[in-house]
Amino acid sequence: MVEPHGISGVGTKKKRVSKKNKKSWRKHVNTKDVDSFLDDKRLEERLGTPFADRKDDELFQIDREPDGQQAHHFIGRAKKPLKPVKCFAILEERSAVPDPIKKRNRVRTPEERKHLLRKKIEEDRKERGILNKKQIIAHRNRATANANKTNRPKKGEFNVDLWEDTDNGIESEHDVEWLSPTTKYHILKNTGKMNKKLPDKFLTKPYGIPAVESPHPGMSYNPSYRDHQDLLQEVANKELMLIKEEKHLKRVTSKMFSRVTEDERESMRMKEMSEGLPEAEGDKTKQDVEDGSENDSECRAINPPAENRKKTLKKRRKLKEAQLREQQRNESRSEKKKISDIYRLKFLKQELENNDNKLAKLREKREKIKAIKANGPKQLSKKKFEPLDLEFNLGEDIKGNLRGIKPEGNILEDRYKSLQRRNIIEPTVKQRTRKANVKRYERKSHKMGWETKGY
Amino acid sequence: MVSKRKKKYESGEGNRYVSRKTALKMLQLSLKDFRKLCILKGIYPREPRNRKRAQKGATGIKTLYHLKDIQFLLHEPIIWKLRDYKIFAKKMGKARALRDFETIKRTLENRPHLTLDHIVKERYPSFIDALRDLDDCLTLLFMFSTFPSLQHVPRDQSALCRRLTIEFLHAVIASQTLRKVFVSIKGYYFQAEIKGQTVTWIVPHQFCFVPQSTLEVDFRVMSTFVQFYCVMLGFVNFRLYHLLNLHYPPKFAVSSADATEKTLVDEEAFVSERVAALNVPLFCTGRDTTAEEEVEIDQFPMIEDPTKLEEIKQEAEKVKKHKTLFKGLKFFLNREVPREPVVFTIRCFGGEVSWDKLLFVGATFDESDESITHQIVDRPSLGKQYISRYYVQPQWIFDSVNARELQPVEKYFLGAVLPPHLSPFIDKTREQYVPPEERALEDPSLAEMNPEKEETEEESETDEVEKKNESENEGEMLRNEEEREDGNESEIHEKDKVREQKKKRMSVSMGVVAREDPAEKKRQERQEYKLREKMIKKKHRNLYRSMMKGRAERGKEAWLLQKKRRLHDEQEKAKHKAEKKEKRMKAAADT
Known part of the structure; x- marks a missing residue:
């Protein structure tokens, strides 16, 4: 179709094209309006009858209820009707165009496929209450699951006396006198009532101190002057010990070395690293020359060849004789000593006694240390146990009444340390989970600007 | 045949210990689960006698366990629960990531539960054993009952702790077993004597929640302890309540006045609030046992020392009074x-x-x-x-x-202004010097006595001189009387003397009471004591000696301090007296 004049403008000349053959006709003819008309029609077909053609009561409904009533009909969240499931939307008809194949064969469900006789038999069995194996198993499973659910122990519910039998002296029912031990064992083992006795080892505790140690009397909220001073003294002594230790460490480590400036250190390092190297350049050439001259003559082994020097027979005999003489002399000397020792008997006894005394003293000392260590914390891991500091209030913090008390110390921490001190748990260092150091960058194609914005 | 070559560390100490890593491999558990299992079962790390040998030659310090301990853990059924829990966590994680809410709900319903009843029974074969270990349990639970929901602490744990501790307090109230209380800056120390076992616990001060630093304390470990102790205290409470004929869980008879309040809140909250108030006596299932408990102490004729029995009786009487x-x-x-x-x-x-x-x-x-x-x-x-x-x-x-x-x-x-609050936890049996001022604090009767005593002493001192004179006079009088009697005797006739002698020979003389020499008796006792001392086993001898030595030293110290004090007091008194005299003289001079 030809474009209308108004749109194409006044000044523009209409270009003539030939529509001689089919190809050029197709190329130059404008079918837009026809296409759009057909598209519209197809869309209408898909959506149903157009709105213009529909009747009024298809599109609108008459509001017969007053507005006020609607407010009462609030549908709660739970009562809201469920929306059709989205995942099945693809299976539904989306077009209003009727199915062109009127009679389409559908696959029947197993229930539909079942023979009438079969159905009748099954119905009869159901009426008589006969179940097949599958149903029985399912029934049983459901029952056990339900029982498990109801019998599950609730947290914080205690309705049994754990120590009823042991504390009241009731032994197990099979503990009858006339049963032989083997029979008893057999019964216990096969009735599943074997009660094992735990070895004592597992019941002994690794500590000898009470779990809650009695507090220092100076820790009272309103202590007597003497007790409070005692406590402060104790705390101060501990602090002084720490200071002393620190001083010692400083003296032994950092103070042992003198301070050196940067330049000095550099020069020292140079000197240290170049130790043993040929120093000046002039010397180097000279040495090189000398080395070269030596190398030219002959190559020498590092270890000279062994000489085969044989001893003469006379020499061998002399050696043997000397050895024998030495042996004899030693023997005679020891004999002499034995004789003289008889006269030294008293002295020897004294010596032995002294030695024994010394050992006994050492043993005593060792035992003492052992006894002290027995109640102390043991070395259970790399980290050594560190006791908590004593809690104390300074004089000005003590108000003298319960209202003005200033609580000090943390009970949880105290318990934690106490467990460590009693060797129940090992002292540990808190492991910090290190995050990988990730370098973040923006892709060129995907600039979001977060690198500069910071999120 | 050549015997098999012995390898190093295949027997003895090298074979007795395993490192923690090996233990983990043996049990196929993660470190987290292993820690939990050890705490629940009461397995502790050990320190070997020879570390190098125990670590199979490895230097450095490893955490070691007894091999037998780990083998013992292998039999524990809750290992399977821990493994189940691992699977549960994996499933939950996956479902959460996929936002698969149905699976989340289903897995949560089938979540594995750890039941610790059998472990409690295993670790504490008798009720008394459980009571002995109650110190730790109570202190921890009282602490945890103040916590809000924290990381690594299950949400319902603190509520359960609160419930159990309150129930325990009720049991203590009903049995009247509290003995000592001490208010320290750390918290309240309570000591009760339950079934002959002293149980001490600390209750934190009630202030607003202080956030706990997670750096010092491993919350996961502590929470595991609490998990175990909750179960333990639950069973202990159950037994305590039943011993006291109380209903467990606690119940109480509702009075009619409360009925209106009851309609306002739900039943459970109402009961738990009343229980937490600690002010209502609980519902008794049987007769009241407290009245019955006043039993007489059995007579033990076998006890050598009757004074000891008397002491015990007095103590019992005191405790009875203390209860009311x-x-x-x-x-x-x-x-x-x-x-x-x-x-x-x-x-x-x-x-x-x-x-x-x-x-x-x-x-x-x-x-x-x-x-x-x-x-x-x-x-x-x-x-x-x-x-x-x-x-x-x-x-x-x-x-x-x-x-x-x-x-x-x-x-x-x-x-x-309050007198100082002294600690009741000091062992008073130890010989120690206690200044009279402190003693007066503990025993007010002494305090009332003391000032009067001083006054009377002063008065008596002033009268001393007069008294001395009097006594001298009395002495003279006595001497005179004796002399007079002597004179009478000399006048008796000789015949009578002979007759009397004869009579004496005939008569049945009165028996003389054989007086025991107290010094001799003391000597004998001392000898016996020394002999008994010699019977002490070698194992305990050193300990005994050091104990006695310590006791002697302490006694000596106390004696020395007492002496110092006495001298000081005397000096002070003299000074005081002199001052008084001077004053009096001055007053006299003025008048």
Whole structure:
């Protein structure tokens, strides 16, 4: 179709094209309006009858209820009707165009496929209450699951006396006198009532101190002057010990070395690293020359060849004789000593006694240390146990009444340390989970600007 | 045949220990689960005698366990639960990531539960064993009952802790077994004697929640301990309640006045609040056992020392009195007084308590009640005061409990400067020097005696000279009488003498009581004691010796201090006397 004049403008000349053959006709003819008309029609077909053609009561409904009533009909969240499931939307008809194949064969469900006789038999069995194996198993499973659910122990519910039998002296029912031990064992083992006795080892505790140690009397909220001073003294002594230790460490480590400036250190390092190297350049050439001259003559082994020097027979005999003489002399000397020792008997006894005394003293000392260590914390891991500091209030913090008390110390921490001190748990260092150091960058194609914005 | 070559560390100490890593491999558990299992089962790391040998030659320090311990753990059925839990966590993680809410719900329903009943029974074969280990348990649970939901601490744990501890307090109240209380800056120390076992625990001060630093304390470990102790305390409570004929879980008879309140809240909350108030006696299932418990102590004729038996009897009498310390007294707490510890203490000794109705539920009477005997106040002054009651500070209660008798109220009046609160946990049997001032604090009877004594002493000293004179006079009189008797005897006839002698020979003389020489007896006793000392086993000898030595040293120290004090006192007295004399002289000179 030809474009209308108004749109194409006044000044523009209409270009003539030939529509001689089919190809050029197709190329130059404008079918837009026809296409759009057909598209519209197809869309209408898909959506149903157009709105213009529909009747009024298809599109609108008459509001017969007053507005006020609607407010009462609030549908709660739970009562809201469920929306059709989205995942099945693809299976539904989306077009209003009727199915062109009127009679389409559908696959029947197993229930539909079942023979009438079969159905009748099954119905009869159901009426008589006969179940097949599958149903029985399912029934049983459901029952056990339900029982498990109801019998599950609730947290914080205690309705049994754990120590009823042991504390009241009731032994197990099979503990009858006339049963032989083997029979008893057999019964216990096969009735599943074997009660094992735990070895004592597992019941002994690794500590000898009470779990809650009695507090220092100076820790009272309103202590007597003497007790409070005692406590402060104790705390101060501990602090002084720490200071002393620190001083010692400083003296032994950092103070042992003198301070050196940067330049000095550099020069020292140079000197240290170049130790043993040929120093000046002039010397180097000279040495090189000398080395070269030596190398030219002959190559020498590092270890000279062994000489085969044989001893003469006379020499061998002399050696043997000397050895024998030495042996004899030693023997005679020891004999002499034995004789003289008889006269030294008293002295020897004294010596032995002294030695024994010394050992006994050492043993005593060792035992003492052992006894002290027995109640102390043991070395259970790399980290050594560190006791908590004593809690104390300074004089000005003590108000003298319960209202003005200033609580000090943390009970949880105290318990934690106490467990460590009693060797129940090992002292540990808190492991910090290190995050990988990730370098973040923006892709060129995907600039979001977060690198500069910071999120 | 050549015997097999022995390899290193295949027997002895090298074979007895395993490192933690090996243990993990043996049990196929993660470190987290292994820690949990060890805590629940009570398996501890060990220190070997020879570390190098135990570590199979490896240097450095490893955490070691006994191989037998790990083999013991291998049999534990809850290992399977821990593995199940791992799978559960994996499933949950996956479902959460996929936002698969159906699976989340299903897995949560089938979540594996750890039941620890059998472990409690295994670790504490008898009830007494469980009571012995209650210190740790109570202290931890009291602490955890103050916690909100924290990381690594299950959400319902603190509520359960609170419930169990309150139930325990009720059991202590019903059995009246509290013995000592100490208010320290760390918290309240309580000591009870349950079935002959002393149980000590610490209750934190009631202040607003202080955030716990996670750096120092491993919360996961502590939470595992709490998990185990919760189960343990639950069973202990159950048994304690049943021993006391109380219903468990705690119940109480609802009075009609409460009925209106009951409709406002739900049943469970109502009961738990009343229970937490600690003020209502619990519902008894049988007869009251407290009245029955007053049994007479058996006579033991076998005990050598009758004084010991007497001592025991006196102690029992004291304890009986102690139990009913506050009986018949009615207390009213002001709002500023920490309610829970004070109410618990008062109720343990048979007192009646109430507080402001708006402060907490469970108040039984009003402030205007005229029958109130004591009002506990912790503020410097009070507006309206009743004449019929004492206004005392809370320390009066604690000090009375520790002294085992009611303290004089005057020292603890409203606004008074309190005497120091002394620790009852000091071993008083140890020989120690106690200055008379401190002794007076503990025993008020001494304090009243002392000043009077001093006065009387002074008076007596002034009279001393006169007394001396009198005694000398008396002596002279006696001597005179004796002389006179001698004179009479010389006058007796000789015949009579002979006759008397003959008579004496005939007569049946009176038996002389064989007097035991006390010194001899003492010597013999001492010898026997020494012999007994020699019978001490070699194992305990050193310990005994060091004990005796320590005792002697302490005694000596106390004696020395006492002597110093005596000398000091004498000096002071002399000074004082001199001053007084001077004053008197001056006064005399002035007049």
